[in-house]
Amino acid sequence: PSQTLLGNFFTIDLDVIGLKDLNDVLLNASYGSGLECFSKAVYRSSLPAYSIWTTRWLFRAKAEGIYNIEFTLTTWNETYTLTYPMKVFLPIIAPSVNVTFFVSDYDGESIQRNIMLKLVNPAGITLNLPIGSSGNVSVKIQMGRYEWYAYDGNQTIGKGVVEIFRPENITLRTWLYDFNVVVLSTDGSPLAGVLAILKSLTMNTTKEYVRLSGSTGLIRFSDIINGSYNLKILGWQGELIENTTVTIQKDELYHRVVAEAWVVKVRVLDTDRAPVFNASVYLLDENMTQIKTVETDENGYALLGGLVRGNYSVRVEYSGVVVGYQYFKVPIEGQILEAPCRICRLEVIPVDPWNNPLIGSEVTISFRPTPYTYQTFSGVFKDPEKPISLLLPEGSSCTIRALSGLYEGSSDIVVRRSTRLVLNTSIRMSAVFMPGLTVFFWIFVVYSWRRRIRVFSVEVLKLKSMLSKLEELYRSGEVDAPLYGKLKREYEDRLHKLLEGGSS
Structure with a gap:
């Protein structure tokens, strides 16, 4: 170092290079009273030419001032001297404050993480502050003026001067x-x-x-x-x-x-040359290597992007089925490639037995684009002018069903071209038979119940009349007491059993 604080230890590494062979070499150091040396003179019997002799000298600063350290190398007949200046400072004791440092890019948009921040005060004291994943570091530091350096690994990404005189958050902007x-x-x-x-x-x-x-x-x-x-x-x-x-x-x-490139769009069309939505378009180079995949929008367009001059092809898939190939060369006229595909439109209009549209009927289309895939589409028929409509790969096997109240119908077709299907329905037998059966059941239940109540009521009235007649005969003396008691118990038991059976 060229300067140090009072009381600090410091070292000096001294390299001696002989330009010729030297013998009986003595190396010593002299210094002012403000310094103290803890290293002794060094003797060497010989120093070969062009060899390097390295020694380390340890000193301590004892007093403020500027001192010259003289290193002297002597042989029997020669002396060499080297002067090294050293300045000793008194330590400055200033109040300490809490400061949080952030290191950002040049415009302060992004905070840097996992870097090293180094602060150097005027006395040359260095403070290394690692900044981790949090993006900041807090430290208690003496007030004053500091030089700062920011490092990303071994690379310096910024430096400057910062003055610290109060607790604050400081953002240091880098290069x-x-x-x-x-x-x-x-x-x-x-x-x-x-x-x-x-x-x-x-x-x-x-x-x-x-x-x-x-x-x-x-x-x-x-x-x-x-x-x-x-x-x-x-x-x-x-x-x-x-x-x-x-x-x-x-x-x-x-x-x-x-770039010498042209922006190309592809438009996927069905067999009626209407746009196809949500078709998958695969862009291939001349070696049939896939470059990218895009989906068509509601107008049937898909952006292939900027293509350089050359030969390309597109493969179009819909519902998991390959429905078209198209080869083309860039540049292409108009920069729009039309790709007609084997995609057909199926329209369904459900009608009742009298050929009236079944508004509000639920239509389900089950189809197989391939023998190994099965998909289902459902919709509600609302307007004869807007049939239930579905795009299908050519050759799809379909089962169409319609259901509306008392009416139902179904049909199986293989879609080989765009088709409008009028789906005839008929009255469901279950819708007629089940309500009639239900009505008959309840009539039978009511009839049986009423008949049982009628028989029950006649028996009860008859027993009550017999008990009343028995009471009259007993009071008139026509029936003696033993017979009266026996008949009364018999009638009451029968009435009791009848009432219990009726209540159950």
């Missing part, structure tokens, strides 16, 4: 910039899915960034350290679009790339 690449086709349309590789030319360790362009053709590299880079732009098939050197020395720099 990490945002770099943007815009990739366009020859007609100015953005190219999506283009690969960009940014490789450092100035760092000690080679660092490489890889990004893909989005739907707007933008490739954004965030938090890139300033310096020179090799930029490569590659197409979908690995073809080189651009290979250049860029220098990043400011934030939000834009680099524009115009």
Whole structure:
């Protein structure tokens, strides 16, 4: 070090290189009264030419001031002297405050994590503060002016000066910039899915960034350290679009790339040349290697993206069935490829036995696009002008059923072309037979119940009349007491049993 604090220990490594053979070599050090040396003079009997003799000297600062340490090397007939200046400071005792440090990119948009922050005070004291995954570090530190350095591994990503005089959160901005690449086709349309590789030319360790362009053709590299880079732009098939050197020395720099490519759309059509929604389109190169997969929109369009000059093909699948192939060459006229496919439209109109549309009927279409797949579609028939409609791969086997109140009907067909099916229904026998059976059952139950009640009532009245007559005969003396008691018990038992049976 060139300076140190009072009371600190410091070391000096001294290398002696002989330009010729030396014998009886003595190495010693002299210093001022403000320093103390803990190393002794060193003797060596010989030092061969061009060899290196390294020694380490330990000192301690005892008093403030500027001192010259003189290293002296002597032989029998020669003396060599080297002077080393050292400044000793008094330690400055200042109040300490709690500070939280954040390290960000140049514009403060993103906080850096897993880096090292180093603070150096005017006396040369260094404080190393690792910043982990939390993105900040808190420390209690003396107030004052500090130099700061930020490191990502061995790479310096920023430095500056910070003044600390109160507790606060401090964001230190580095040399990490945002770099943007815009990739366009020859007609100015953005190219999506283009690969960009940014490789450092100035760092000690080679660092490489890889990004893909989005739907707007933008490739954004965030938090890139300033310096020179090799930029490569590659197409979908690995073809080189651009290979250049860029220098990043400011934030939000834009680099524009115009590729010899054409944005191509494909439009999938059914057998009636109507657009097909939600068809899967597979883009293949001339070697039949799949490049990408896209889905068609409600107008039957799918964006294949920017394609370079060459031969391509598309394979169209619908409901898991391959329904069309189309070969084409780029550039293509109008940049829209039409792909007619073996897809048919099935329309269903359910009617009653008198050929009246069955509004509100539930229609279920069960179909097999292949012998190994089975799918079902259901819908409610609401308007004769808008039949139940479904797109199906050509050759699909279908079973169509309609149900509405008393009516039901079904039909089996194989769809080989677009078809409008009038599905005839009939009255369901179960809908007529079951209600009639239910009515007959309840009539029988009511009749049996009423008949039983009628017989029960006659028997009860008869027994009550017999008991009344017995009472009259007993009071008139026509029936003696023993016979009266016996008959009364008999009548009452019969009445009691009859009432119990009726209540159950």
